[in-house]
Amino acid sequence: MKKMFLLIGCACLAGWFMWSEGLTHVSPVPEAPVVAEVEQPEYMVYITGAVRKPGLYSFPDVVTIGDAVHAAGDALPYAEASAVNYAARIEDGMQIHLPYNLDGVPAASESDGKININDADETKLTELPGIGPAMARHIIEYRDKHGGFTDCEQLQQVKGIGTAKFEKLKDKVTV
Template sequence: MEKITKWRIPLLIGLGIVQGLIIIGLVFSNQKSAQTENTDEWFLEMQSESESIFQEPEEQEPVFWVVDVKGAVTNPGIYEVAKNMRVQNAIDLAGGLLQNAETRHINFAQHVTDQMLLYIPVVGEEIVDIPYTQPNSPVEEGTSKININTATDLELQALPGIGEKKALQIINYRTENGSFSTIEELMEVSGIGQKTFDTLKESITVTK
């Protein structure tokens, strides 16, 4: 009995040492894994910060456009307008129309553009220039074609087969549906069929 007890004591001590080594190994392994994860996270965070520092800032579009309002308005001048404003809004900023303003050829629903010149004539005034123009002329450089996406009613009336009524219908369609994608889309406008289109297709373009 005494021999058995002497033999078991070293065995238990050995097993205890082995268990202790296993536990120490597991703890060390977990600590090393945690350190590795922390190192990886730190590296990724530093890399992200470096990229954000050296990344070129995006060029922001201007929030406002500038419009020059002249003629028969209460306060002619240069005004800042929001990008979604229309001719009527620009006129309101200028104090509204005078009583003798001539408005027959003004499309109040037209969207304004940056650097737009908006001229309101008076009744009986001989209109030599276009009442309101945009920086991009509706007549393309190097050609005689009219851009039906930017042309005024007077410019549209210069096209063969287009009178005042059809010109206003084109502008109304453009206001409600946006710019024309193709010249063939012009036939979607009420009163413009294949025959009318054939007479003016060589004179128009849809550059946006």
């Protein structure tokens, strides 16, 4: 009986091998490719010159030069803004240089920190002790009407500046 079970087992095994050879081999279904998120190109721009925060800036998309200058803190008051086309689009690796315009910028004064009453604007005049915006306008009106001051003592001829106020100012002004 043992032999019979052994023969039947061998026959079954041989039959299974013969049957499995007849089957076509099927590979497992490949997984669908995973599409990674498409990387957005970065646009690197080097901004120099008359901007508040010069340096290297990165933008995810193409922007205008005006947008890039804005990202750098905007142009300084003495920038030559007309030298750059703010509407042009940036390119990767581009350098944007906003040149300086030093025309009209007052030269450094050698007056020991004194304010020149013939050249100072209203803001500068208000830095003087006891001079507010209204008094600064009076000084400018006097200067425009009379052609400027020839000496500092003429400040006393401006309405509102008497001897006491002039004493506080005389060491802080020049012509």
